[in-house]
Amino acid sequence: MSILASLIRNEFEKTWRSRWIVFAVLFGLFLLIAVGLYAYFVYREHRWTPPPSVAWQAQLRDEIASNQQTIVNLEQVKQQAQGQGGTVRVGGRNGPGLSIDDAIAQTQQAIADDQYLIDHNIAPVQSFAVAQASLFALGGIVMFLLTRIFGWLASEQIAGERSDRTITILLSRPPSRNQVLFAKAFASFLISLVVVLLALVIIYAMFAFFLGSPGSLTDQAAVAMDGAKPLGPGNLLQMPIYLFVFMCIGAAMLGVLCVQGMSLLISVVTGRWAAIGITLALLFGAPLVSTVVAGILFLISGSLGSAHFLNYLFFNVLAPVGSVAPAFGNSTAAAGSGINEFTFELETLAVWTFGFFLAAWLLFRRKQEAG
């Protein structure tokens, strides 16, 4: 046990001493995001200080009013389009676009959902500052960026030792290969957990500021089981908000673990630059290709669901939190939303993660270092 702890400590020291500048840049990036959010807040709210706190019921009523206005606007656009003999599509969050009738129906559904929550005194998950921060920090662009950086760092774990020729010392000393691999994987995971939590805390502080209150951490919150269907008794999951946050952190870290497993597998069989290159090409290139494929499938079939099978690919579900509530431009390929989709993505990730680590372990314990 003490040897394992020493190995983990070694990994912390090596990562910090060789890559401290990456963490410094990351911290700077978080601050930049916070400043950006604040600038947006000032621009939108025309104020520098936090606004007075608003009850979630009032928020939903505002949202209903806003959606009703949207419907009025959409109807006008529809009539103008019909007068000119053409059709109009409006941009959709998760796909190439919606017909104007579908957009109106979707907005009407949103109004009905909000009204259901008000009528039954159920707070939507987005009404909590900490939940909004979780969705933003753990489900969107921040996690997209972080998973790539963690992938890069993990891809150097074994491959870097091989390129530096330190692997000969590492593997000829008493710790077993299993211990070496476990220490590297565990240290990588802990480091990424700290970074993710730091990002969450900074973004939570910003959202608490924007909403005028840190909000409750113990109240019950509700999430749709299937975001495409009307809210109702069979389509709503209620849980304490802290549990929701833990769920989001767990899901985000499973995505990170999956990337680290993949990177470690690549790292076991290649040198440093090959490992970094393959890892980053996969993490940046594959989602891009997948998006193009999803677009082509949509054009052919006219249905967003036709590309859903792409979510069986791990690189499309690395930030499953984004599927809990489709907020802040989650880019998952043709994803649905709600707990059902979230669970599906978690299961997919779990299978890939297990597979990656198993393959990395099997290869590493038999890998010959011929020099």
Add this chain to the structure above:
Amino acid sequence: MASVVEVERLSKHFGRVHALNQISFDVQEGEVLGFLGPNGAGKTTTIRILLGLLHGDGGTAKIGGHDCWTDHVRASRFFGATLEQPGFYGFLSGRDNLRQFARMLGPVDEKQITELLDTVGMTERGDDKVKRYSMGMRQRLALAQALLGKPRLLVLDEPTNGLDPNGIHGLRILLRKLATEQGLTIFFSSHLLSEVEELCDRVVVLHRGEVKASGPLSELMNVKGFRYRIDVSDVDKALEVVRAVDGAKAEPGTIKDSINVTADTDIARLVNYALVKAGIGVDQLVRSEQGLEDVYIQLTGVPVASPLSSPVPPAPPVPPVAPR
């Protein structure tokens, strides 16, 4: 004495290349064994198998009675090792590198790390980052790393690479001291035959994946005949004359206007007589003991540290000269 290293019919191939072909040898406790062979002979492959970095395709390799691959954890407690071109974390200091590797053995002994840096002459540069080290300094640090945890066996693969003459001299003294004062067993691979000759009790000569010879140095060097260096006035003519002497083998010497002659029996007088009779001036004829270098060349057919890699062309046929 017990065997610390036991290699039995060990084979290894990479694709179609047979790197090792059923080699067998052992290293006795407390001895200094030289592991010799030209490039590609299989020395580093053997050492990598001993260190648990590779596994053999056949046969066994054991250290301290433990299989180097299947029981690596136990085997590795016996030795410290340096490989050719040692690698370190360039962003850490030499001292921090030693701390990293010391943690793999148990609690870090700061006193031992300081002593080891002093032993290898790195006290002043120990806190500098390794990326600023020269090759020689890395070799010294590699030796310090190998000595961490006070191993019973030291496995050194080309440890003099990159060392200057002073460094080589210092290493020789240090290794001899470790062997005699601490009873350390040393398994020493090198191209520098003079080092092996001075340091080792026994040698194993490897060539093309096979053990060509093994045994005490004294035995290897005594059974291989006589060697002469003759300074002459006309090298070409002298070669022609000496090659005609029964049992003599001659080749141009490395010193100007000299030839080297080897023979199984003492033919000094015969050769001298033939040269003088042919009208060739003989400035001096020096009889020398067979060195390890000669044994090595005879066993492997590879010239040692030849400045030119091209093979020596075969000597032209010489008509026999009848002795008078």
